[in-house]
Amino acid sequence: MNKGKYRYNPESLSYVKVKLSFKERFMYFLTYLFASLLIGLVFNVVFTSFFDSPKEKQLRRENKRLVLQYELMDKKLEEFATVLEDIQHRDDNIYRTIFEAEPIPRGVRQAGFGGYNRYADLEDLSNNAIVIETAKKLDKLTKQLYVQSKSFDEVIDLVKNKESMLSAIPAIQPISNSDLRRTASGWGYRIHPIYKIRKFHYGMDFTASTGTEIYATGDGVIDVLTSSRRGYGNRIEIDHGFGYRTLYGHMSKIIVKKGQKVRRGDVIGYVGNSGLSTAPHLHYEVHLNNKKVNPVNYYFNDLTPEEYDRMIEISLNAGQTFD
Numbered sequence: 001m002n003k004g005k006y007r008y009n010p011e012s013l014s015y016v017k018v019k020l021s022f023k024e025r026f027m028y029f030l031t032y033l034f035a036s037l038l039i040g041l042v043f044n045v046v047f048t049s050f051f052d053s054p055k056e057k058q059l060r061r062e063n064k065r066l067v068l069q070y071e072l073m074d075k076k077l078e079e080f081a082t083v084l085e086d087i088q089h090r091d092d093n094i095y096r097t098i099f100e101a102e103p104i105p106r107g108v109r110q111a112g113f114g115g116y117n118r119y120a121d122l123e124d125l126s127n128n129a130i131v132i133e134t135a136k137k138l139d140k141l142t143k144q145l146y147v148q149s150k151s152f153d154e155v156i157d158l159v160k161n162k163e164s165m166l167s168a169i170p171a172i173q174p175i176s177n178s179d180l181r182r183t184a185s186g187w188g189y190r191i192h193p194i195y196k197i198r199k200f201h202y203g204m205d206f207t208a209s210t211g212t213e214i215y216a217t218g219d220g221v222i223d224v225l226t227s228s229r230r231g232y233g234n235r236i237e238i239d240h241g242f243g244y245r246t247l248y249g250h251m252s253k254i255i256v257k258k259g260q261k262v263r264r265g266d267v268i269g270y271v272g273n274s275g276l277s278t279a280p281h282l283h284y285e286v287h288l289n290n291k292k293v294n295p296v297n298y299y300f301n302d303l304t305p306e307e308y309d310r311m312i313e314i315s316l317n318a319g320q321t322f323d
Contacts, residue, residue, distance in 0.1 A: 070130050077137045084144055091151055109147055168240040170217035170298050174284045175206050202292040203285035210252050210280045212271040216262040217246055225258050233275020236268055249283035250274050
């Protein structure tokens with residue numbers, strides 16, 4: 001059968017084959033082409049919207065596995081953080097306490113990363129919330145581990161210097177006082193002997209006759225020597241290292257020089273009444289990390305428990321100082 005279009009010719013009473021011009025054929029072609037493309041596009045949109053290609057199915061499976069791995073990693077990081085927190089607690093409350101080192105401030109341990117956004121490159125990822133959160137936890141743990149590592153380095157140094165530290169601690173009384181009769185006043189508020197006002201007394205006063213020997217209470221270096229008619233009068237300060245310093249005031253005579261090394265029990269001078277003082281005595285202070293602390297807490301090398309309790313009782317009962 002011949003293909004083509006025919007039309008009826010009423011004059012000849014027959015069908016005549018229609019011949020199309022080139023332009024008409026071209027327009028028909030464009031129409032068919034456009035319709036085919038449109039139908040193909042519709043089918044493509046429908047197919048891609050409701051059906052995944054094999055590659056897309058593989059990518060979705062891989063994405064799910066990655067998300068699951070991030071979730072597992074996130075849980076592991078939380079477990080590591082719990083373990084690290086326990087180590088930090090032990091470090092501050094056991095190891096550093098044993099060696100009388102200051103605990104590391106929580107602000108230093110927990111400090112974040114300032115400045116620019118470190119995670120900007122991850123924001124374009126799908127599931128970026130869990131990826132960024134995991135990255136943040138990892139960075140935080142990394143910094144905390146670094147701080148903890150430096151802390152342990154410091155503790156190791158303290159262990160190596162334990163013997164020197166024990167020798168440096170001001171652990172004896174500055175004058176011979178086994179009978180405890182020479183304790184005049186201790187730490188706390190007292191009535192000033194000259195101004196007659198209530199004032200905090202940062203140290204301990206030991207009554208003794210002029211010329212009584214004064215001992216260095218721990219190993220160290222003579223750091224300060226002063227002579228004055230006011231304040232502590234003839235005064236010595238010893239730098240013991242490891243954050244410890246001791247002060248000895250109102251001395252009658254100093255027999256050491258600045259920069260001289262002394263050992264616990266060495267005589268450094270004699271009791272007097274120099275400076276702002278109302279009677280011969282020794283004013284004694286202990287400083288730890290630039291803070292004045294109660295000296296009574298450090299007489300554990302030459303007092304029994306009973307004598308120690310008696311020392312505290314006498315120092316608390318005294319209501320007035322001599323300086």
